[in-house]
Amino acid sequence: MDAAVVVAQVAGAGGAEKFINALSSGLALGAIYAILALGFVIIFKATQVVNFAHGALAAVGAYFTVYFATVLNVPGRFLEFLPYTAQWVLSAALAVLATAVVGMIVERITIRPMIGEPLFAVAMITLGLDLILRTVTNDFMGNQARGLNDPWGADILEIGLLRVAKTQIVTMIVAVVAMLLLAWFFRSRMGIAMRATAFDQEAAMAQGISVGKVFAVAWAIGAALAAIGGIFSSMAPRASAGLTPFTALIVFRAFPAVIVGGLDSVTGAIVGGLLIGMAEVFAGTYLATVSWLGVGFSGIVPWLFMMLILLVKPYGLFGTEEIRRV
């Protein structure tokens, strides 16, 4: 449904123009997947938890944005002298913060008691969380599409042959900024503590690192990144109608990005995200007219791509190979 919009944007063009526009759309979509995958990988690296609720957290983030920007108008109502763009960005930032808090609460209640349990059991807990968060968000949303009222709308920028939506440019800028911030974070004191925890929890504790705090921070960052991804996934040109109950399911397509890159690799998340985004858009552009593939084929390209990569590299492109011992 959303892929159709991306395709429509590129369709009707020929040759080089088609290719360049598919490339830019692919990069923008890839940037969204990369942001979502990054959040997932940070949670996995620090806490060894495979977070199936990531899509639900993304939907929560997008919903908070809808609520803050269009219903409550905070903090815009106190800062009316600012231009609308700044007001909206502040609302979105507040939503991201709120989602981070949700992430921390979720971690404290459901993940912390499971420390030391098998990975499978904790992963299944997040599957339960996914059901709860999605249902509760849908309850507040009332099962209808809700626009985010973002200041860019469906505006398109034309640079020569290239026609690119303004939201896509913003997506790419935010993705780059997020990656730089994370690179800085991993060099900071907390980041080093997180890397130590990822390496060996007991050894980290022996060094005086509060593993509980690391867990909380990891979930906060992961949830914040999920929220950013969720916000961009419910904007034009990805979703012209805004946030819908399907948003959380669309975000599921970021999972192949994580797996392609390798569950525990930050570089892998970025590369995987870009690869999957490109694969999806290129399939939508060039295979849309191949009738035997069926309608909406581009939607399953990420999954097919993931399976292919896994058969060649079972731990993803950049994932650490597990050393198997008896």
Added chain:
Amino acid sequence: MRGRPNLFTDYESEMALFPTTTKRVAVALLLIFALLVPLGAIPGLSFLQESSWLVLINRALVFAIAALGLNLLTGVAGQVSLGHSFFMAVGAYTAVLLGGAPGKTVWGLELPIWIWLPAAGIAAAIIGIIVAPTAVRVRGLYLAFVTLGLVFIGLHLWRNFGKVAGGPTTGRPWPPLEFALWKGDPIISFANDGPWFGVQLTSDAKTYFFLLVAVILFTLVAKNLMRTRIGRAWAAIRDRDIAAEIMGVNEVRGKTQAFAISSFYAGIAGALFAVILGRLIPETWDLLLAVEFIAIILIGGAGTIAGTLLGTFFVVLIPRIVEDITFFFADQVANQGPLAWLGDLFIRKSPDDILGFVSTGAAGPGLSIFQLNVALFGVLIIVFLIAEPLGLYGIWIRVRNYWKGWPFTY
């Protein structure tokens, strides 16, 4: 050695299907109970005879077959699968392709049940065998993502192959549950009301007996698989695959067998599920269905047969109980009954009701009963995993052990 229930003098008797007299008696009583359910002959529980309950119980029986399959794969062999609904769909569509009526827009061969039902299982098993090598190469949670991908790829296929699956919003009718030697009048029909051996039975009751026999059969097969060579090999692979290989267990063969047999169960269950519902849209086979089976084996107790059966009935019947309770309280609130204050806490009466979050209207604001049930699954999965990892089976064991030693603690 009489009168000493837990004293076994040889391996054979310890590994017997029903090792103690208590178990034998309990199973016999359970069977009698099961036979009496559709006749309404059980005092206090005769409401189970009603169509609305019997349909639900039939659904639970079908789910039990699928859950037993997933339990063999995930609980016994330790291969996490989120793709169980995909294998069920393969079975269902094989059944309708072979047994369904052909039309202008759909294919169908109208073959009898003794062809399409086994074929449904075998087709799913073949797909399982094709998927199995992935499980050898891709381990643990990576495998969960591969099977998750299967669900989405499957959904794409069913939506687009209208010749097999019918329209994306309308689906197509499945063949009725009736036994014929070849095309023509059925010898035994489970799909219409009528007398059997002089007892007047509804079609639901007949379907119930058919499914009951199927569940008993599949349970016996699963139980026997678990206590013989194949099951022991699976358990070894689950506990530590590399150690299993060193002991001489063939990992590739074990995982392939697990996927094939589990998918066979799923295929049969998928076909029966579609048949008892009569008509399905492709969206039925989504992730939620797969998660429901994960919930069943986690809530029931992974790796145990009794737990799987308990979990199935719990998960399938809970929505109905929640529905009844919700409507009871909605009624109390509407008529100002004695329990209205309790209902006030969660029934939504108006759009700006702060406390209420459950709405009984079909599309009104607030959680519908369906959504409430979905959220409840989530809560149950989390609560059971945190509080009782062995599930309902673990609770039962604790209760049993308490009474075994009563009034002593040990």
